[in-house]
Amino acid sequence: MIRFKPGASRWVPPRFLSRAFTLSVPVAWGATAVAYRMTCPLARDDALGARLVSSAVLCTVVTGLVMHVRGGLLREVRRARAVAEAAQDALLRPPPPRVDGLAVAAVHLPADREARIGGDLYEVIATEHGVRALIGDVRGHGAGALRTVAAVLGSFREAAHDEAELAGVLRRLERAMARHLRERVAAESDPAVAEEFVTVLLLEILPDGEVRALNCGHPWPYRLTGARAEPLARADPLPPLGPFPLPAELPALPCGRLLPGDALVLHTDGAEEARDREGRFFPLQDVLTEVARTRRPTPPGAVLRSVLTALLRHSVDPPKDDVALLVLSDERTIRRPAPDHHERARLRAR
Template identity: 65%
Template sequence: MFGMRRPLRRALSLGLPTAWGATAITYKMTCPLAQQDGLGARLVTSAVFFVVGTGLIQHVRQTLLRELKQARRVAGAAQSVLLRPLPPRVEGLSVAAAQLSADRGALVGGDLYEVIATEHGVRVVMGDVRGHGLPALGTVAALLGSFREAVHDEPDLDGVLRRLERALARHLRERHREEHPASGRPPDTPVAEEFVTVLLLEIDAEGGVRALNCGHPWPYLLRGTEVGPLARSEPLPPLGAFPLPTELPATHCGHLRRGESLVLYTDGAEDVRDARGRFFPLAETLTKAVHGHPVSPEQILRTVLRALLRHTAGRPTDDIALLVLRNQPPHRPAQGARGSDTCGHAARARPATTPGQPTTSPTSP
């Protein structure tokens, strides 16, 4: 039944304009009134052709709108598969993420994020691909696919980053061959104008945080009512702009203690401006969000998103992605409990889980 709808719809899309055109030609060729030169006859003829033209324009408009809606549904489904909803908990961390698009009708962007529990610790990626649309979505797919495999295979964070670099270069070479099939050979510098900012984090069982940063903004650390950058070291260049250096020592960023949060974001969250050209005060907004009381990741996201929409009058000029991680171990009954470690992770009394599998069902918060 569904297979018959598409040929029928295609036949209607071709048949209706043909019918309108045939009506206009028939009127002009056979109607005696159309052959007269009087003012009244000309008015009637003009009215007929006006109605026919209006019908054709309306039909074309409806067809284009239908195709645009279908393309947006396909793009939205593709992006929802790539940026799958994050579980509300990953090991001892509460997790929440959100996106804000610069175009209300746009469902395809270049932001990427993922949080995965592995035997090496909880590993996190936040990135921003240059550009928008389907090319950016293809780059997101290549990087997320590589990350989801590499985090389990690579014992060190630098190995994960090198896997991402190879995946990006391979994807851009393949895309160049598809876009320029007549060239017959891969480009000398396939990533000369393409780059991705990438932030990799690794949080171990004791809450120790290590990071590798390629051109991405450092996350904010929320410690009580204090808000500050997780690190202040100069990041590496964006991934793809230059080859990675031979040595890639991870930056040690201290510990994420119980009740503390990390807020990862793409640069649009701080670069977006209001009508008077003022940048959005993200750090100040986070300080107000945590002032005087502990908040959940979902509350932090809601506070920041509301402030962003007020700042931009509901029309942000850049895509924005936000990811909040909070060291918030689950509450467990005191009876029979074996305690918890210094980072607040549940002790070994909890049921074992497969590396990379969240401790709760993967539903969006």
């Protein structure tokens, strides 16, 4: 039966015809070799010239078979890569350009240039509790890291709306990560999987610009304010999510206010660990300071372009580790006061 793709006029052959087309080339080459051997007089001639002709014919047949197999393998690799990229794009979807008064831009450079699958993750969500942002870094690359990214992002996208406090969001991420590792250990029968971990940074930006953070082993972001770039905080982070239990109390760290025109640059450690020929690390803070000095306000897209240009110029080769950058710039000019305890309770009761 002839089948057509929905909404398209191009004919799609049935599966058995596709397999027949795939086998037709090697069968044809084999039939050519057999026919030459059985019917051509040169194939039975012991003269040197006849042997050279026979060798050339056999080499041509073998080359054709090898090229056909190679072409099939390359097509399979391209299809697998396309599926992996589609899965990556579905998980690490681009953030919207604006989220509740904040301009947003993000970029992800995976270290695995062939598979294009990385272990970095980020997300920005507007909730009734404020704008909540996540950035993280899974240890490792490949399909295993992608599954961990899916578990963490899926949990965050639900918990960011459900949990009134930032600590509740982090607890949900911790439980999701523990459940994910248990399932992987059971499925892969590899005890080493239980040692996998992910660093995460959670930010909460309230309507009045107040910033709160919970950091589990991740680099602190930079705040671009005035003409300088400075770390958002210098407190010791909590342990990464995975085999390390979090403490019983998880108070969110106050990090001041994000003023109109200021920007926050969240990044993974691959951005600061890129090296040049002399082994020097990429000076991310210096680059951001130059951006803050020359631009006011600081559009997220311009920040990303400046950092990526400097990073690629600094690195002789592509970065050895995944690089993710997430920039949040405050474009609000009129502040409304942050809801007090009673107002937040009333909003949650809606």
